[in-house]
Amino acid sequence: MAILENSKRRSLLAALAAALAALVTNPRRAQGADAESIAQPETRDDMSFVAVAFAMQRRALDSGDQGYGAIVVRNGVIVGQAPSRVVVRQDPTAHAEMEAIRDAARRLGSRDLGGCTLYSSSPACPMCEAAAYWSGIERMVYGKAARDGGSPGLCG
Numbered sequence: 001m002a003i004l005e006n007s008k009r010r011s012l013l014a015a016l017a018a019a020l021a022a023l024v025t026n027p028r029r030a031q032g033a034d035a036e037s038i039a040q041p042e043t044r045d046d047m048s049f050v051a052v053a054f055a056m057q058r059r060a061l062d063s064g065d066q067g068y069g070a071i072v073v074r075n076g077v078i079v080g081q082a083p084s085r086v087v088v089r090q091d092p093t094a095h096a097e098m099e100a101i102r103d104a105a106r107r108l109g110s111r112d113l114g115g116c117t118l119y120s121s122s123p124a125c126p127m128c129e130a131a132a133y134w135s136g137i138e139r140m141v142y143g144k145a146a147r148d149g150g151s152p153g154l155c156g
Contacts, residue, residue: 044076046146049119052078054144056096057121059083070096070120072104072113072137079116080104096120097128101135113137118152126155 041048049071056069060083072080082099086092097120105111114136118124123142124132132140132152140149 038078038081040078046119046141046148049073049078049117050121050141050144050146052081053096053119053121053142056081056083056100060085060096063088068096068121070100070118072100072116072118074104074108074113074116079107093127095125095128097124098131101128101131101137105135111135117141119146123149124152130154 039052041052053069053071056071057067058069060069061067063083063085065087066084068084070082071078080100080103082096082103084096085094085099097118100118100120101113104113104116112135116135116137117139118132118137118141120128120140120142124140129140129152133154137152140152141147142149
């Protein structure tokens with residue numbers, strides 16, 4: 001097994017500690033019906049996380065929904081994920097980004113998603129960008145080229 005650099009080791013330990021703390025402080029939330037486990041990519045970089053967002057897009061298409069997917073990442077760990085569910089739930093607000101934000105908030109037990117990055121298969125619409133802004137998400141990345149969308153803002 002390769003030796004990790006100190007900064008990578010600290011980052012990984014911090015991410016594991018955060019995940020464990022969320023599980024310990026809210027075990028029922030982690031075991032809920034909506035709390036399927038999240039597979040983490042081996043490589044923790046923008047391209048790997050965007051690939052997971054595109055896997056969510058494939059899940060959306062496979063379920064008969066619109067082709068969008070999104071994930072929320074904090075400290076190199078996926079803390080929320082979702083495909084679009086607009087069609088299957090008959091909910092015009094169930095965009096992939098909104099659903100991933102909801103999933104992350106539920107799993108973390110907090111509406112504050114400060115320190116998180118939202119990865120999505122396409123640029124966020126105004127509704128989703130506003131939700132990212134209000135939840136405290138710090139950065140958005142989208143598309144196959146992992147384009148940095150910067151900090152979310154409010155339209156106007």
